[in-house]
Amino acid sequence: MVDFDWSHSYPSLRMPLFARNVVATSQPLAAQAGLRMLMKGGNAVDAAIAAAAVLTVVEPVSCGLGGDACALLWDGTALHGLNGTGAAPAAWTPDYFSKRHAGRMPQRGWDSVTLPGQVAAWVELAERFGKLPFADLFEPAIELAERGFLVSQIVQQKWAAAVPLLKDQPGFAAAFMPRGRAPEIGECFSSTELAHSLTRIAESHGDAFYRGELADAIAQHAAQHGAALTLEDLASVRAEWVQPIAMDYAGCTLHELPPNGQGIAALMALGMLKHLRLERYAVDSADSVHLQIEAMKLAFADAYQWVADSRHMPERSIADLLDDGYLAERARLVDPRRAGEPVFGAPRGGTVYISAADENGMMVSFIQSNFLGFGSGVVVPDTGISLQNRGAGFSLNPRHANC
Numbered sequence: 001m002v003d004f005d006w007s008h009s010y011p012s013l014r015m016p017l018f019a020r021n022v023v024a025t026s027q028p029l030a031a032q033a034g035l036r037m038l039m040k041g042g043n044a045v046d047a048a049i050a051a052a053a054v055l056t057v058v059e060p061v062s063c064g065l066g067g068d069a070c071a072l073l074w075d076g077t078a079l080h081g082l083n084g085t086g087a088a089p090a091a092w093t094p095d096y097f098s099k100r101h102a103g104r105m106p107q108r109g110w111d112s113v114t115l116p117g118q119v120a121a122w123v124e125l126a127e128r129f130g131k132l133p134f135a136d137l138f139e140p141a142i143e144l145a146e147r148g149f150l151v152s153q154i155v156q157q158k159w160a161a162a163v164p165l166l167k168d169q170p171g172f173a174a175a176f177m178p179r180g181r182a183p184e185i186g187e188c189f190s191s192t193e194l195a196h197s198l199t200r201i202a203e204s205h206g207d208a209f210y211r212g213e214l215a216d217a218i219a220q221h222a223a224q225h226g227a228a229l230t231l232e233d234l235a236s237v238r239a240e241w242v243q244p245i246a247m248d249y250a251g252c253t254l255h256e257l258p259p260n261g262q263g264i265a266a267l268m269a270l271g272m273l274k275h276l277r278l279e280r281y282a283v284d285s286a287d288s289v290h291l292q293i294e295a296m297k298l299a300f301a302d303a304y305q306w307v308a309d310s311r312h313m314p315e316r317s318i319a320d321l322l323d324d325g326y327l328a329e330r331a332r333l334v335d336p337r338r339a340g341e342p343v344f345g346a347p348r349g350g351t352v353y354i355s356a357a358d359e360n361g362m363m364v365s366f367i368q369s370n371f372l373g374f375g376s377g378v379v380v381p382d383t384g385i386s387l388q389n390r391g392a393g394f395s396l397n398p399r400h401a402n403c
Contacts, residue, residue: 022356025352048355055352059155061374065198065386066370067386068086068117069367073362082241085261086114086116086117087114089115089230116209120206123205151184159176201214218385247268259310262300268295268298268327276334351370
């Protein structure tokens with residue numbers, strides 16, 4: 001019999017359990033939805049999508065139907081990457097923003113909304129790897145949107161903090177301030193409009209969101225507010241299968257999605273830490289934490305400067321950024337005794353994460369987000385569809401990778 005070491009250096013009341021299947025995420029109702037799919041005979045992909053759909057209901061600060069999604073999936077024999085981040089509306093140009101926003105990228109509102117790829121990612125995952133009927137995956141989310149759920153403390157705090165910033169954005173107050181305020185802790189919140197949108201996505205296999213009635217509602221709302229997003233833009237959205245990138249560290253291999261995502265920064269930091277010989281220091285010691293922070297600062301500085309759509313990274317390729325010689329050079333910039341000057345911008349935010357595994361060895365690592373809390377703040381009337389603000393990270397500098 002295997003002798004397990006149950007010691008853990010961090011205090012916790014949670015006990016480890018062994019099971020054939022597992023779903024882990026930030027909200028118990030979402031995890032329950034995933035387990036419900038597994039109990040119906042579904043696999044890890046079915047569980048992840050069901051949990052993701054519920055999170056758009058119960059974690060609306062962090063994600064919504066108008067967000068983006070990315071996934072890494074192990075099917076038992078091979079690793080797959082899925083990029084469900086949308087492009088910019090076709091009409092966006094530096095001149096467009098110069099005329100409307102004095103040459104600055106807005107952080108909120110319609111002109112921060114790139115094309116939402118999350119629903120397309122759900123569809124692509126389900127079609128290629130799912131087992132259950134697509135509509136079944138949305139049953140828990142629809143039930144919770146109709147019946148309501150009790151708002152937790154952390155969600156309520158972030159919700160309340162967002163209200164002063166977003167209450168005047170189109171559609172926000174009607175969707176997320178039904179009593180003229182954010183819900184209180186423990187208050188029941190429901191959205192029949194969101195339930196209807198989830199139902200239409202389920203029934204149409206996602207088509208209603210990009211070509212049907214929901215797409216019409218999104219495009220009409222954009223037009224009413226003079227925004228650039230069109231029906232043609234929505235119809236062009238596709239989730240894309242990509243080749244994951246990797247870095248070996250301490251006998252393990254860490255996999256990430258390639259740019260346009262920021263996962264490459266984690267790999268770059270690990271590459272630097274190899275040259276900084278992090279293993280010399282005790283875990284969680286001041287020296288260890290200092291080196292990790294400094295490596296991440298350098299990695300994010302590079303990511304901010306160079307990372308864009310991998311097909312359009314003009315001066316630094318993925319291979320260049322992960323080159324061992326280059327990372328050794330970057331590691332030499334770390335002072336073991338002093339913090340370096342931060343040279344990157346890091347707006348505060350957070351998102352939700354889902355992991356699921358089944359008894360056949362399929363494993364899914366899934367993230368979905370509306371970028372900053374509640375995204376753009378824009379909510380399409382009568383749909384509950386909140387739209388992300390990924391465009392806030394674009395640059396209007398013609399020499400920048402993200403222009």
